[in-house]
Amino acid sequence: xxxxxDLDLFVNLVNKVxxxxxxxxxxxxxxxxxxxxxxxxDFCEEEQEELFGFPEYYVANSQEMVTRKSEGLMxxxxxxxxxxxxxxxxxxxxxxxxxxxxxxxxxxxxxFSSIRDEKTFSGDxxxxxxxxxxxxxxxxxxxxxxxxxxxMGYDYDSNTISIEGNTKGGR
Amino acid sequence: MEDIIILDGMEFLILDKIxxxxxxxLYVIATDGSNKFTLLNEYEENGxxxxxxxxxxEIIEEVFRKMNERNR
Numbered sequence: 001x002x003x004x005x006d007l008d009l010f011v012n013l014v015n016k017v018x019x020x021x022x023x024x025x026x027x028x029x030x031x032x033x034x035x036x037x038x039x040x041x042d043f044c045e046e047e048q049e050e051l052f053g054f055p056e057y058y059v060a061n062s063q064e065m066v067t068r069k070s071e072g073l074m075x076x077x078x079x080x081x082x083x084x085x086x087x088x089x090x091x092x093x094x095x096x097x098x099x100x101x102x103x104x105x106x107x108x109x110x111x112f113s114s115i116r117d118e119k120t121f122s123g124d125x126x127x128x129x130x131x132x133x134x135x136x137x138x139x140x141x142x143x144x145x146x147x148x149x150x151x152m153g154y155d156y157d158s159n160t161i162s163i164e165g166n167t168k169g170g171r
Numbered sequence: 172m173e174d175i176i177i178l179d180g181m182e183f184l185i186l187d188k189i190x191x192x193x194x195x196x197l198y199v200i201a202t203d204g205s206n207k208f209t210l211l212n213e214y215e216e217n218g219x220x221x222x223x224x225x226x227x228x229e230i231i232e233e234v235f236r237k238m239n240e241r242n243r
Contacts, residue, residue, distance in 0.1 A: 058207040060178040062223040065213065070175045070184065
């Protein structure tokens with residue numbers, strides 16, 4: 001592998017690569033050095049592209065096809081070199097922890113909502129309102145706040161409903 | 172889907188696959204950070220699925236052209 005000094009020299013010479021009879025060479029003074037004497041690693045990426053062509057076409061000889069599923073390997077673009085994006089154990093734990101936390105919060109929100117609903121719609125007030133609705137429907141009465149207030153004036157002790165002077169049995 | 176193929180002991184990522192005239196072609200790129208890539212021709216031999224790199228420039232160009240057309 002060429003040393004740094006040589007590489008500096010080669011960088012300056014990249015644009016001076018000669019091409020004659022389909023052969024590439026670098027001329028240093030009177031000396032012509034065939035490109036084949038150098039390897040890709042002797043040059044930086046830009047020079048490699050200039051001198052050897054980019055990217056490098058690999059020729060695989062005939063062989064049995066052996067494949068496997070990748071794990072955490074992603075390619076952002078087909079024209080780019082793949083990027084190793086494997087998740088570390090720490091990353092995985094963070095993700096799992098986040099999911100668990102989100103689930104706990106979600107469940108908490110649901111429970112809170114149902115508890116709030118139960119407080120709003122359960123208990124004596126809710127039962128009485130539904131009873132009023134049923135009563136109004138059965139008697140062909142329009143549901144109204146006044147009607148509900150009247151309905152609420154039933155006798156708790158006897159559990160009877162007194163509306164318009166009429167006493168009806170409670171439900 | 173199996174998306175890594177082993178060639179000569181090296182792992183290549185299968186980026187694209189296309190069937191032209193009944194022949195499967197695989198566009199693969201090395202996963203070791205080098206700039207190696209190749210176009211493989213898949214075929215069957217003695218009951219085994221084999222692959223080898225396409226070396227005919229015209230075929231290579233045609234296959235990539237078809238891949239680009241399909242992916243457009």
